[in-house]
Amino acid sequence: MSNLPALMIAVPLFGAFTTPLLKKRYQLASLWAIIITGVSVILSLLLAQEVMDKGIVMYVFGADNANLVLPSGYKVPIRIMFEIDAMGVFMAISATLMSFIGALYSYSHVKMETGLEKYYALLQLLEVGILGMVLTGDLFNLFVFLEIAGIAGSALVGFRNYRGEASEAGIKYLIVSSVASLMVLFSIGLLYGQYGNLNMAYLSRQIGFNTVDMIALGLLFTSFAMKCGAVPMHYWVPDAYTEVPAGINPPLLVATYASLYALFRVSFSLFATITWNMARVGWAMSIIGVLTMFIGVTMALVQHDVKRLMSYHAISQTGYMLLGVGVGLTVLHDPQALASYGRDAMAGGVFHIINHIIYKSLLLMTAGALFYVTGTRDLNKMGGLARKMPYTTIAFIVGAAAISGLPPFNGFASKFLIYETSYRLNPLLAVFAMVTSVLTLASFVKVFASAFLGPPLEKFEGAKEVPKPMIVAMLILAALCILFGLFPNVVLDKLVYPAVDALIKFAQYQTWGGLA
Amino acid sequence: MNFTLLSPSGFWNPLLWIAFLIIFAIIGYIIYARGNPGYKKNTEQVKPYLSGNAEPSKEEIMVRAGDIYWGFLEALKGYYDVLKTMHTGDMRDYILWYLGVGAIILFLLVGGV
Numbered sequence: 001m002s003n004l005p006a007l008m009i010a011v012p013l014f015g016a017f018t019t020p021l022l023k024k025r026y027q028l029a030s031l032w033a034i035i036i037t038g039v040s041v042i043l044s045l046l047l048a049q050e051v052m053d054k055g056i057v058m059y060v061f062g063a064d065n066a067n068l069v070l071p072s073g074y075k076v077p078i079r080i081m082f083e084i085d086a087m088g089v090f091m092a093i094s095a096t097l098m099s100f101i102g103a104l105y106s107y108s109h110v111k112m113e114t115g116l117e118k119y120y121a122l123l124q125l126l127e128v129g130i131l132g133m134v135l136t137g138d139l140f141n142l143f144v145f146l147e148i149a150g151i152a153g154s155a156l157v158g159f160r161n162y163r164g165e166a167s168e169a170g171i172k173y174l175i176v177s178s179v180a181s182l183m184v185l186f187s188i189g190l191l192y193g194q195y196g197n198l199n200m201a202y203l204s205r206q207i208g209f210n211t212v213d214m215i216a217l218g219l220l221f222t223s224f225a226m227k228c229g230a231v232p233m234h235y236w237v238p239d240a241y242t243e244v245p246a247g248i249n250p251p252l253l254v255a256t257y258a259s260l261y262a263l264f265r266v267s268f269s270l271f272a273t274i275t276w277n278m279a280r281v282g283w284a285m286s287i288i289g290v291l292t293m294f295i296g297v298t299m300a301l302v303q304h305d306v307k308r309l310m311s312y313h314a315i316s317q318t319g320y321m322l323l324g325v326g327v328g329l330t331v332l333h334d335p336q337a338l339a340s341y342g343r344d345a346m347a348g349g350v351f352h353i354i355n356h357i358i359y360k361s362l363l364l365m366t367a368g369a370l371f372y373v374t375g376t377r378d379l380n381k382m383g384g385l386a387r388k389m390p391y392t393t394i395a396f397i398v399g400a401a402a403i404s405g406l407p408p409f410n411g412f413a414s415k416f417l418i419y420e421t422s423y424r425l426n427p428l429l430a431v432f433a434m435v436t437s438v439l440t441l442a443s444f445v446k447v448f449a450s451a452f453l454g455p456p457l458e459k460f461e462g463a464k465e466v467p468k469p470m471i472v473a474m475l476i477l478a479a480l481c482i483l484f485g486l487f488p489n490v491v492l493d494k495l496v497y498p499a500v501d502a503l504i505k506f507a508q509y510q511t512w513g514g515l516a
Numbered sequence: 517m518n519f520t521l522l523s524p525s526g527f528w529n530p531l532l533w534i535a536f537l538i539i540f541a542i543i544g545y546i547i548y549a550r551g552n553p554g555y556k557k558n559t560e561q562v563k564p565y566l567s568g569n570a571e572p573s574k575e576e577i578m579v580r581a582g583d584i585y586w587g588f589l590e591a592l593k594g595y596y597d598v599l600k601t602m603h604t605g606d607m608r609d610y611i612l613w614y615l616g617v618g619a620i621i622l623f624l625l626v627g628g629v
Contacts, residue, residue: 172607179611183618211626218622226614233617235603235610280624299599302589304581341524379581384574408530413521420523442585450581455574486530489521 004047005059005082008092008131012040012099016124019117026116030107033120037100040127044096048089052498057084058137058512083137083201083512086498090350091134091254091261093495094357098250099127101473105365106247108467109372113245119159126152126251133258137512139188139270140198142262146184146227149255150177156252157244169243176236180223180259187216187223201510204270217274220266221281227259230322231292234315238299241311242377246368250361253314257353260318264325268503272510275329282330286422289326290429293319293436300443304379306367309447310360313403316436317356323433324349324418327425328500338504341421346500347492348417354495355410355484359402362477366396369466369474370451379447384456388463393452395474400448402481404441410481413488 015036022029051057059082084092103123110119129149136142154177158170192198194213195206207213226233237256244252267275267285275281296316303309328346331337369392370385371377386393402409405416415437423430465471484491502509521528555561564571589596 172610175607176610179614214625215622218618218625222614222618222621225617232602232613233610235605235613239605284621284624295599298592298595299603301585302596344524382581383578407528408533413528413530416521416528417523420525424524446581446584449579449584454578457575457578459575486534487519488528488530489518492521 003059004043004050005057005084005135006061008040008043008047008135009128011043012036012124012127012131016121016128019121019124021117023117026111029117029120030103030111033103033123034100034107036124037096037103037127040096040131041093041100044089044092047084048093048495051084051086051089052494055085056502056508056512058082059084078197080141081137081199081512082135083509084135085502085509086495087261087264087350087500087502088134090354090495090499091258092131094354095127095130095134095251095254095258098254098357098361099123101361101476102247102250104476105250105368105470105473106245107469109247109368109470110245113160115159119156119245122152122156122159123248123251126156126248126255129153130251130255130258134261137200138198139191139200139203142200143181143184143188146259146262147177147181149258150174150181153177153240153252153255156248157240159245159248160243163243165239166243169239172236173240176226180227183219183223187219190216190219200265200270201512204272204506204510207271207273209274213271213274217266217271217281220270221263221284224259224263224266225288228256228263229292229315229318230288231295231315231319234292234296237315238308238311241314241364242305242307246307246365246371249364249368250357253357253360253364256314256318257321257357260321260353264503267329269506269509272506275332279330279333282326282328282332285322285326285329286425286429287326289319289322289324290432291319292316292322294432297436297439297443301439301446305377306370306379306382306447306451307364307377309379309443310363310367313363313440313443314356314360316440317352317360317403319436320415320418320433321349321352321356323422323429324352324414327418327422327429328504330425332504337424341424343497343500343504344417345421345425346503347496348414348421350499351488351492351496352411352414352418354491355402355414355481358477358480358484359399359409359411362395362399362474362481363403365470365474365477366392366399369470372466372470373463374460379450382451382457383454383460384452385460385463386452387456388460389452389465391465391471391475395478396448396452398478398481400441400444402485404444405437406441408482408485410484410488413485413492 019029019032061080063079126149129145129152132145133142154170154174157173158167160166190212191203195203197203229237293316296312300309300312324345328342331342374382402411405411419430419433422433519531
């Protein structure tokens, strides 16, 4: 098990390269992808256990340990390293779980498409990209995996290339990813030029307040903010999430939040020296968060394409995460405020990441199920489907209640923490957060009323429930929404607070868990 | 195992909430059960009365998604006009927004307030 971090990348990478061998044997390709992603889930849980037991896990490619001294006596980290703390492993579990759910759902959802061996290869490659981003301790490595995730993601967005809109969305996603990656690379170049190193922990001890460092921070902050869909750089999100096959929505969501993770990692670990002394970085994050949640939800309210509507909600929910963590970042330099509500604010933001990944994946899958049965995404053309699709209806109700923050579902617990703590920083922030929740509920009432309620329509006389693999995938996520909502403190204590502490206690990260 | 989530100034116990939900559901059911028992399913009684006119087809009378919240959207027309202007769908605008936000962030960090 000492090679567990490397296996996390090697297993899905092996899957991605072997799946194309199953050309024309689509069912086998689907099953192979389900097996590989299932094994990845197990590996991520084992890794989580190791991190919980031993603290930060270091893995050095090509050497036995991180602080190996060169024969010349020069003691700097020169190899590629994975540095896995609780935050990284938290994201890794999200990535592997959602890739597995996505593969399971896709088994029936895309069976009529052609080129499925490429589809599943890309799905696993996307998983590799996300896992690399959240596990690595090396800046250039982060860029490489960001590129892998971006390229695999854009190919999947444009997978249904017989639709002009899908090709357009795929190209847009590719260009946005490329611009962001280019600027990330430029920032890495700035830091490498100054400090001659790419290891994040090492760099974080060298970085100071000089202008070049500030420019690098600004470029990394903006680039990752665009990649995670923060307003006003969110325009690519509805295009991409709407056109991508519903089975890819869960891993694509995690790919988006891998960029959010990178934003947090940059703010808390890499530039800790700066952000601990500059409350304005936290304020910038909180204000972007409020704008993101409000503009996202108001745009969702006017949509009548069910997937586009849900995509705008994905933007809106990202705002909550930015707000929660932004509040924590703002009071980072104030030990009293940090202990009083800053840590809980960050816990709310980080908890909202996993909650949102679960319920938004569920909702996008129900939208995919509606499209599968009706052949349309236009809510104006739907109605009375609750009787025909009872399982999808139940899954939708659970997801809609969770995203609207209704108790006792998972969305409530994280929003509860965010409302309360953002109020402590500035009551206006909490007001916007609550109004956004009300508008979210209003929006999902609209979807429920127009797609599921009403008299049965003649044109859907022969409609029936979606195939079993799709139902199973949706019900697993619905069950998680309920479980995470009923036992929030279990998830918070085991997963979320360790992840938050990993961000706050950056000294641990800087010394590779005490190795250096 | 403790199921109470403690927040900085309060607490949340979902199991307690469910217990209350069940109690209120029972009270609701008791009130419902004491209602008028004259309602009969699948009889003339359940048909809508439209001043003697024939009932239009279901498709015709269905409230569509685009009509829901019409009043709300009409009241916020000015706000939505601005939002629609922002959402051009043009890739060049996406990049311009990125550059604009980047400039503001750099101003805040390097030479700003």
